[in-house]
Amino acid sequence: MQRRDVLKLLGSTVALSALPREALAVLIEANAAASHNGGLKTLNAHQDATVVIISEMIIPETDTPGAKGAKVNEFIDLLLSEWFEPEETKQFLAGLEQVDVQSRTRFNASFVDCSEAQRTELLKDLDSTAMLFTQKQKEAAHTAGAPPPMDFFYMMKKLTLTGYYTSEIGFAKELGKSIIPPGHSGCAPLPEASK
Numbered sequence: 001m002q003r004r005d006v007l008k009l010l011g012s013t014v015a016l017s018a019l020p021r022e023a024l025a026v027l028i029e030a031n032a033a034a035s036h037n038g039g040l041k042t043l044n045a046h047q048d049a050t051v052v053i054i055s056e057m058i059i060p061e062t063d064t065p066g067a068k069g070a071k072v073n074e075f076i077d078l079l080l081s082e083w084f085e086p087e088e089t090k091q092f093l094a095g096l097e098q099v100d101v102q103s104r105t106r107f108n109a110s111f112v113d114c115s116e117a118q119r120t121e122l123l124k125d126l127d128s129t130a131m132l133f134t135q136k137q138k139e140a141a142h143t144a145g146a147p148p149p150m151d152f153f154y155m156m157k158k159l160t161l162t163g164y165y166t167s168e169i170g171f172a173k174e175l176g177k178s179i180i181p182p183g184h185s186g187c188a189p190l191p192e193a194s195k
Contacts, residue, residue, distance in 0.1 A: 040074070041081040042089060047096055048073055049112045054099070055160040057123055065169050067160055075163035088150075095152020099126070126153035 040048055055067035055076075067073075080089045099122070103111040107118045114122070133151035140147045164170040 040077045042093075043073070043077045043080065046110070046112070047093065048077070050096055050099060050110075051076055051156075053112055053119065054123065054156060055163070057119065058157055058160045059164050059170075067164050070164045070167040070169040072160050072163035072167070075167070076159050079159065091150065092152065092155065095156070098152065102126075123153075127157075130154035130157065 043051060051073045052068055055072040059067040059070075059072075061069060080092060084092065100110045102125075103109060103114055103118070103122055106122065107114050109118075111119060111122065130151050130153040133148055133154050136148040139145070
């Protein structure tokens with residue numbers, strides 16, 4: 001499965017659990033690569049801090065690590081750097097900047113400098129807008145109309161969930177499943193059957 005096909009699925013209303021197995025394997029491989037990538041390529045320090053906070057609010061630490069512990073920010077940076085088209089990366093970063101614009105307008109502070117209550121209030125508003133986006137997306141699919149422009153928070157939630165549940169922490173510790181091997185190792189010899 002090609003990266004563009006996987007990204008299309010992530011942008012659709014398809015649930016993560018409904019992704020084809022090969023799409024999931026590609027994402028698991030990307031997540032493993034992100035942890036060995038050696039630093040951020042697209043997100044600057046402020047953008048990264050914003051992504052860390054938002055993703056941790058989406059999947060907070062409980063008895064298992066949250067999005068921050070799973071390094072979802074590094075997964076998102078990898079996709080922005082290597083998978084997204086330049087225009088898509090630009091749109092995502094513009095959406096991230098809009099979070100700060102809305103935060104400064106409402107609370108006189110950038111998102112990372114807001115209180116937990118202020119951040120929650122802002123994310124609830126962003127989530128309401130994302131839910132309207134999904135409704136418009138479903139309507140467009142049923143009427144064969146043009147899909148609405150991508151909603152930043154909808155994509156942020158999808159990327160957070162994908163990054164988390166394709167990580168070792170999310171897949172193995174949270175779900176209690178084995179990571180699907182990202183590649184095939186070839187055939188192994190079978191022991192001779194006893195006669």
